[in-house]
Amino acid sequence: MAADGGSSSPGLPCVFSPKSRQYLALCAQDGRLRIWNTDSRTLHQEYVPSAHLSATCTCIAWGPCRTVKEGPQRKKRKSEAGQPEEKADLLAMGTAAGTVLIYSTQKGALHCTLDGGHSSGVNGVQWHPHAALLYSGSDDTHIVEWDLQTGKTRCKWKADRAAVSSLCVSPDGKLLLSAGQTIKMWDLDTKEVYRRFTGHSTAVTTLCFATTRPPDGNGLYFLSGAAHDRLLSVWQVRDDGKDKNSVVSFTLTDEPQHVDLIASNSKEEAVRLAVVCKDGQLHLFEHFLNGPCKKPLTPSCTVQMSSTQDSPVPVPLLAAALRADSGTLQLAYGNHLQPVMERVEINTAERHICLTRDVKTSLSLSMDTAVSKVKTPIINSKSKVLVPGLPGHQAPVRGGSDGAEKRKKGADTKEMSIEERLGEIDLSTASGVKGAAGTPSLQTDNFAVLLVQGLESNDANILNKVFQTRKDMVIKKTVARLPLPAVLPLLEQITKRLQGHPFTAVLMVRWLKAVLMQHTSYLSSLPDLMTQLGVLYHMIESRVKMFHKLTKLHGKLYLLISQVAASNSSKTVTDVDHTAQLVYEEESSDEGEASGDEALPGDDDSDNWEEEEEMMEEKEEEEEEEDDDPDSKTEPKTNGEDDMEQEHESEEE
Template sequence: MAAGGGSVSLQLPCVFSPKSRQYLAVCAQDGRLRIWNTDSKTLHQEYVPSAHLSATCTCIHWGPCRTVKEGPQRKKRKSEAGQLEEKADLLAMGTAAGTVLIYSTAKGALHCTLDGGHSGGVNCVHWHPEDSLLYSGSDDTNIVEWDLQTGKTRSKWKADRAAVTSLCVSPDGKLLLSAGQTIKMWDLDTKEVYRKFTGHSTAVTTLRFATTRPPDTSGLYFLSGAAHDRLLSVWQIREDGKDKNSVVSFTLTDEPQHIDLVTSKSKEEAVRLAVVCKDGQLHLFEHFLNGPCKKPLSPSCTVQMSDTQDSPMPIPLLAATLGPDSRTVMLAYGNYLQPVMERVDINTAERHVCLSRNIQTALSLSIASTVSKVKTPIVNAKSKVLVPGLPGHQAPVKGTSLSTEKRKKVSDTKEMSIAERLGEIDLQSAASTVKGAPKGMPSLQTDNFAVLLVQGLESSDGNILNKVFQTHKDMVIKKTVAQLPLTAVLPLVEEITRRLQGHPFTAVLMVRWLKAVLMHHTSYLSSLPDLVSKLGVLYHMIESRVKMFHKLTKLHGKLYLLVTQVATTTSSNMVSDVDHTARLVYEEESSDEDEASGDEGLPDEDSDNWEEAVMDDHKEKQIDEDEEDPKSRTDSKANGEEDMENGNESEEE
């Protein structure tokens, strides 16, 4: 009964309580936790987290039914001490802020808050069947074991390279299944990996044990389901360790959203499985787990729901749980804000079953049976009740008092039609673009926008609405929204919600209109009784886009780093060899003797080294000449003696 991870998919947690199935816990788009009584079909309790907008609930899981040992409950219900074991009490909620909230249905308030264990959003929580322990998996790739008696972390370890998206504790409480993209089985005593299973290409959202037998008998089975996957895989934990591949596959029509099963205690007992898919269909399976099965198994029965109108529309199923026999199923369908619960008997002999229900009648009965503190006045049948936001409560659009005399001259002749007003908008836009336009051009005032907007909303004319919504001036938008009658506010919000789901360029303009509506008409919207159902789609859509914005921002940063690295590497490789030729040569001014000699790098005349260098040069030249011409050796010697004498004379001087 664990719900799937909230960060993996956009499905909302919806879980039945264990054993008696007396309660249905739902976390809706508005961030509130609602607990419905399945017997009376009424709202049992409602809890609003203090920071539900910034830390939405991502997963919920019912704890084991509390026993007589619990002191506070036994003191409150001494007469019901025998029935206490059959009632669920504690409910664990994981949040996007990394905390785990423990809610008590007996107290009707928050029992405790577990924080400090995770640095990322919590994707899954699961209770230990016997001890007062709770396990949670998070985006920070860690699993935390919580001690509920102290409210502190008992153990924490890294489970995967990616986020931990699903958890499940074995019925005997000795093994723990965890999964991101790889399924791991942990020994809870040593916190070491017992087995690994690979077979899903996406994040695993569902893990459930299908049998209660010990793992050393080759009779322990569990099943897994992943995001964007239309198969449920069944794995066998064999004694010889040869359990790398799944042994059975169940085919679905869409991604599994809610799973309930009746475990098998022996080979002669079949596993019964109820799977609600993301497309709103229910699939029922019944299979004997006795080894591998090569062919994927189709559901024995598929259940769909539709309304009773002339053109039937499908009603999505939210959750389902199996009854004591194979025919009885408890269904929850409709909207998350107010689901309809019904216990039905299904003819499983038929492959496809379609149930027709009038959901409006079921909702009205559910609302009428809800206990409310508000006293309803007795109203005569002939009288007409006007409620804000409903047709019949009209208020005229008041125009501005500016330039009334000029506009009276125009209105005296006849009232302009919608086509003429649209023509005026075109004329005004054309006049604003043409230079030197005459001052007498007709201009459309702000109150005309309000009139056109009301007419477009009442007639659902897309042409009129497109003309009005194309304005980019914030002041015009604010004045138009401020002059709207109250009856047009809710249709305007619905039209804005519809257009926000369209093209991104249209959504940019619609955000300005939505901001203006919330600034001027928040007090009126808060007085509507059905505001939650009206704005639930808008809230859920904005929240999903904000979640995607954070992921896109991270992806943009990573891509920017990669592109910058590639550009830097490319530019460094394109640098050519350094050109060693001098760009500028500086020559010192030399005397005439230096220019005549042509030796620029020689030392000054006063240096003794200079004379020795000259003599060495003469000797090298003589050696070269002797090698070339042996006959001229005598001449070179004579010349050398003469040079030496000249050198001596110069030294004496």
């Protein structure tokens, strides 16, 4: 028996119908429910909830197959009287507003709405395998048991201190698994805790029973997977209560996104498991659950898909379903808006398998008009449709020849393809915004809109146009107006461009600074921020290490350059101008001139100078004696004193 539970993983809800796997139910980001027929690969039904924009679908689960009586027409009842085949009909959808929608695929309309039970978003819904009951877990930490016959709450109880992230009902309908901070097993008759299991540090997103055996006899096993965890843990419900640790673990390449299994009915039967990871790979396991296994088990086979281009691009897998015959899988891959369904046979003897597909040619744009509930609006030739761009930018849509006539609901009506519809939109006749060559120009008045468009389409031209701005205020406002889901793609683009040309890196640093200043609170709330921004972290760390080395090298070069400049300047100063800049002259007299002449460096020594001076004094004395009276000869002592005084005076002069 395959697990019929829905997936409540952080990705978009996606699940195959039970038993026949004929339908694939998928909720897109716009809140629309699309049901695809896997046999004809066409869109079977599409349902738009009234609150699809404000309360998007968070989890879906197919109900058990049942016999449905269609319509009041007797012809249909007679034609189908001999076919009491059970089909998948009801589909439960949990919304972010706390309501649960029950959709009927046979009616093609909403069956009922279950509201009033939760005050916050619903994270998981599960059907009772036998009774007309439905269980839902919410962020308000409560579990609600719904009675589908009356559409009202039958029972409600508090399950955990944290939000209830996942639910699963046992095959016999007696036990219920819920995951919050811990995994709890509830007895549905008494609504009391039967067992507790701990072992995950993050929110549990996957819960599935792996065996159909009763809990007594140590034969009941279930598996769990958590967010940001690359393991699937298998737990054994033991009679002695010693079941605190997991007994088996399956290794994955990324967080589990979609899990499908065929449960084991006895010890001699192995459990078959198909796990689609967040990275788009499919892992197949086959294991006998007969006790603990210490070594983690690796996949018996890993399946990947790639395109057929010259440079292959990986194609992500969305969901996978196991068939009764071993080796056959039902795959859904490509885009959520229009997935490609395919039934393939896998040789599990090979460990790694890569399937190459051309997704573009595999897409089927036709719809099953016989049973489709999608209504196409009537296009009038005079109507005008607003096109994304500047306010007031209108583009008339040219309707067909029968545009004014009402479309008939017969089988002869042919749906127009998307290519034909796009061809009818004439943008060249739009009045208003046009480029120099007459072509419509992009909306350039809001950089935030352009940046989001460039990130979603990965258009290098738009991104270059936005990233070329150098105004800090424009960058700050653009980053502040970005929606939160676009922050991480913007950081990835900044990281790529930081590794490029240095001129581009200078511009990208401004954007990185603005992102870190505006969205630090959001980034800090991400649990796997280090793994998502590992490249940027290592690049910054390596450049900071190089910065210290460059700083030391810059200091040494600056020292050498300053010394060379100082030596060059000293060489240029060697040629000195010997002309005097200032001359000082002292007032001179005759005695000063005589004494100055005596002090010339070319004269004789000081001894010769005294002898000459004595000779000059003797001559003067003789001349004075001749001129004076003869009495002067009798006073030699006084004359001698006068001579001495004259000698001292000459010396003083």
